[in-house]
Amino acid sequence: MLLISEIKLNIDEDEALLGKLIAKKLKCSKDDFSYRIIRKSLDARRELLFVYSLTVDIKNEEKYLHIKNVTKYGEPDLSVKPVITDIRPIIIGYGPSGIFSAVRLLEAGIKPIIFEKGKRIPERKKDIDNYFNNGIFNPDSNVQYGEGGAGTFSDAKLTTRVKNPFIKYITDTFIRFGADPSIAYVAHPHVGTDRIMDVITKLTDYLIDNGAEFHFEEPVRKLEIKDNKVKAVITDKNTYPSDIVILASGHSSYELIKELYEEGVYIEKKDMAVGFRVEHPQSLIDSVQYKNKKHPKLEPSEYFLRYNGDKGVYSFCMCPGGYVIPSNSKCNTIVTNGMSYHNRDNTLANSAILIQVNKEEFSDNPLGGFDYLHNLESKAYEISGSYKALSQNISDYLDNKVSKLKFESSYPLGTTVTDFNSFFNEKDNEIFKEAINYFETCIPGFKDGIMVGPETRSSSPVRITRNENLESLSTKGLYPTGEGSGYGGGIMSCALDGIRTANIIIEKLRSISV
Numbered sequence: 001m002l003l004i005s006e007i008k009l010n011i012d013e014d015e016a017l018l019g020k021l022i023a024k025k026l027k028c029s030k031d032d033f034s035y036r037i038i039r040k041s042l043d044a045r046r047e048l049l050f051v052y053s054l055t056v057d058i059k060n061e062e063k064y065l066h067i068k069n070v071t072k073y074g075e076p077d078l079s080v081k082p083v084i085t086d087i088r089p090i091i092i093g094y095g096p097s098g099i100f101s102a103v104r105l106l107e108a109g110i111k112p113i114i115f116e117k118g119k120r121i122p123e124r125k126k127d128i129d130n131y132f133n134n135g136i137f138n139p140d141s142n143v144q145y146g147e148g149g150a151g152t153f154s155d156a157k158l159t160t161r162v163k164n165p166f167i168k169y170i171t172d173t174f175i176r177f178g179a180d181p182s183i184a185y186v187a188h189p190h191v192g193t194d195r196i197m198d199v200i201t202k203l204t205d206y207l208i209d210n211g212a213e214f215h216f217e218e219p220v221r222k223l224e225i226k227d228n229k230v231k232a233v234i235t236d237k238n239t240y241p242s243d244i245v246i247l248a249s250g251h252s253s254y255e256l257i258k259e260l261y262e263e264g265v266y267i268e269k270k271d272m273a274v275g276f277r278v279e280h281p282q283s284l285i286d287s288v289q290y291k292n293k294k295h296p297k298l299e300p301s302e303y304f305l306r307y308n309g310d311k312g313v314y315s316f317c318m319c320p321g322g323y324v325i326p327s328n329s330k331c332n333t334i335v336t337n338g339m340s341y342h343n344r345d346n347t348l349a350n351s352a353i354l355i356q357v358n359k360e361e362f363s364d365n366p367l368g369g370f371d372y373l374h375n376l377e378s379k380a381y382e383i384s385g386s387y388k389a390l391s392q393n394i395s396d397y398l399d400n401k402v403s404k405l406k407f408e409s410s411y412p413l414g415t416t417v418t419d420f421n422s423f424f425n426e427k428d429n430e431i432f433k434e435a436i437n438y439f440e441t442c443i444p445g446f447k448d449g450i451m452v453g454p455e456t457r458s459s460s461p462v463r464i465t466r467n468e469n470l471e472s473l474s475t476k477g478l479y480p481t482g483e484g485s486g487y488g489g490g491i492m493s494c495a496l497d498g499i500r501t502a503n504i505i506i507e508k509l510r511s512i513s514v
């Protein structure tokens, strides 16, 4: 297989021309090869161009290797040999990390048992709609809890800075269950909440059909641990024995993490981040990013901003053409996050703007970060007096004043205008303001947006530390995995962590079975 990079098409040209361009580059006939796009990105610096990398299947590859931007290409073999075993690992939590642990284990013939606190997607969606439309919040079934985890009612961006061959495995799995094939090669892949719901539902059905056992609406309350080894998980219904437990319960599983801490599982605090969402007209972001160029094929654009002050401030989880949504998992708290549909066709763009919170800023208790977050979330609710998020014009925040919002937020429950200067601490306000002034130089008009918040669930405040075999430092057989355990942030990195954990368990069970 060959890899050809830097093949360019004008935005108006048809992708069917790619075959012709490859043939021209390799000086051969179009019938001599087949090809596949593996990367497509936009170059908007001058004229609008799509730039492609393609793999090409052709005989006598060697004779083309002298050509510029043509190299050999090979894909690692990610298949796994089956393991003969009756042992059934337990997975706690069915978000991206739990899902991909289950997919990988099952691929090796190991049939996991999965406990998920929330409901299956159709029922979960009803509860979320009831909250978004009628303000009736369900603490057991919401944006954080249920089939697919926190990433289901999201933008389902599949971006990650990590390079790992299993990224293709993950996107291929999503495609297999109905995601658009372009997520395998576009520079900023996203599925959209309307599509990811369907993909996850089909994936769950496939796992069930192939022997995975699911217990929805059955939260794990505690573990049975004896002699520093995990022996069983305990729910309200039963005690389920297993020596292998994958803890993939996400960072909104405070109650379980607290219980594990009290049972002696080693947990340490870690740095995290808090902040707010900003919203702008998508047209403003597009005009800056595309330098006023317009074309129907141009996707709603994104930005990535970072300011290095006394503490880092950065944009995170941007949702072009999206909505700011309520993402709390506890009653009487406010948490914002972002989501979008596949078409990203809302007129507003939103992104989190987060400031780093160093672990020294909260109490010495390893779980102190949860208190820090909970205080912000409930303080917001107290100020608002309802589930309406807090909001303020960015320019007013800079000037320490409050006035009517320049435009209405997309937040479905409405917002309460307040002064974020009296919400965050003085030091953080100072750094946020320096950052905003810097962001204005990157995106002119940034200050004309609005703030909606608070955003508090971007990363876990704890790490359930593990050893080189990915087991808890204190508790054998317990595999802390994904975001809640402090080993991931975002759908892709958590899915990768789930696979990493499954691969270790597969090899462990293989060594026992021979």
Ligand SMILES: Cc1cc2nc3c(=O)[nH]c(=O)nc-3n(C[C@H](O)[C@H](O)[C@H](O)COP(=O)(O)OP(=O)(O)OC[C@H]3O[C@@H](n4cnc5c(N)ncnc54)[C@H](O)[C@@H]3O)c2cc1C
Pocket (backbone or CB within 6 Å): 092, 093, 094, 095, 096, 097, 098, 115, 116, 117, 118, 143, 144, 145, 146, 147, 148, 149, 150, 151, 152, 153, 154, 155, 156, 157, 158, 159, 218, 219, 220, 221, 248, 249, 250, 251, 252, 253, 256, 317, 325, 327, 337, 338, 339, 481, 482, 483, 484, 488, 489, 490, 491, 492, 494
């Ligand atoms: C609104 C929103 C939008 C987002 N958008 C994106 C995005 O576009 N792209 C991106 O990369 N990331 C996004 N994220 C972040 C991403 O969803 C998370 O990083 C990711 O889901 C974490 O995966 P996880 O499997 O570790 O945990 P989670 O997804 O949090 O899953 C944990 C699961 O465990 C369950 N659970 C909790 N406690 C228990 C218990 N005691 N017993 C049994 N089950 C339990 C929960 O119900 C949950 O389903 C978004 C998050 C939110 C909230």
